[in-house]
Amino acid sequence: YQSATQSTNTTLYERLGGKTTIDAVVENLLYRIADDPEVVVFFANTNIDLFAESLASQLCDVSDGPCRYEGPPMDRAHQHMGLTDVHFNRVVEYLDAAMQAEDIPLGARNELLGRLAPMYTDIMRLQ
Numbered sequence: 001y002q003s004a005t006q007s008t009n010t011t012l013y014e015r016l017g018g019k020t021t022i023d024a025v026v027e028n029l030l031y032r033i034a035d036d037p038e039v040v041v042f043f044a045n046t047n048i049d050l051f052a053e054s055l056a057s058q059l060c061d062v063s064d065g066p067c068r069y070e071g072p073p074m075d076r077a078h079q080h081m082g083l084t085d086v087h088f089n090r091v092v093e094y095l096d097a098a099m100q101a102e103d104i105p106l107g108a109r110n111e112l113l114g115r116l117a118p119m120y121t122d123i124m125r126l127q
């Protein structure tokens with residue numbers, strides 16, 4: 001059985017462009033975050049290289065690629081940051097813009113965002 005949103009015999013990971021494109025998306029996202037004072041403040045004490053690696057492995061994992069995300073669960077990774085819907089929506093918007101900049105087709109973009117959306121509850125749980 002194949003879901004209607006998926007082309008025949010390809011994983012979302014492949015339709016995203018695999019590791020090369022995911023790494024490029026993460027880097028593009030980092031520039032957008034760096035340019036937004038309201039968002040970049042949250043990353044003041046973050047090792048950006050480790051964050052980029054961890055996020056790329058999560059995007060690979062969640063898109064059925066050959067990776068396993070081994071970082072902390074989303075509630076603990078974002079606990080007590082004081083995140084609001086505004087921050088959450090901003091980051092999702094930047095991720096979509098980063099995927100567009102890397103020429104990822106609309107269907108694949110929306111499918112990835114759809115797989116990340118349920119993380120909202122976890123990310124907000126310990127605010």
Ligand code: HEM
Pocket residue numbers: 039042043045046047050051054055058071072077078083087088089091092116117119120123
């Ligand atoms: C769909 C939304 C989001 C996803 C999928 C996501 C994913 C992740 C992942 C995978 C990590 C790495 C965890 C680790 O390995 O330690 C992380 C950490 C982090 N996230 Fe998010 N995140 C999201 C939303 C946000 C938002 C809205 C903000 C703030 C505006 C944010 C700020 C951070 C920060 C600052 C860290 C690093 C924490 C540290 O230094 O340990 N995230 N996120």
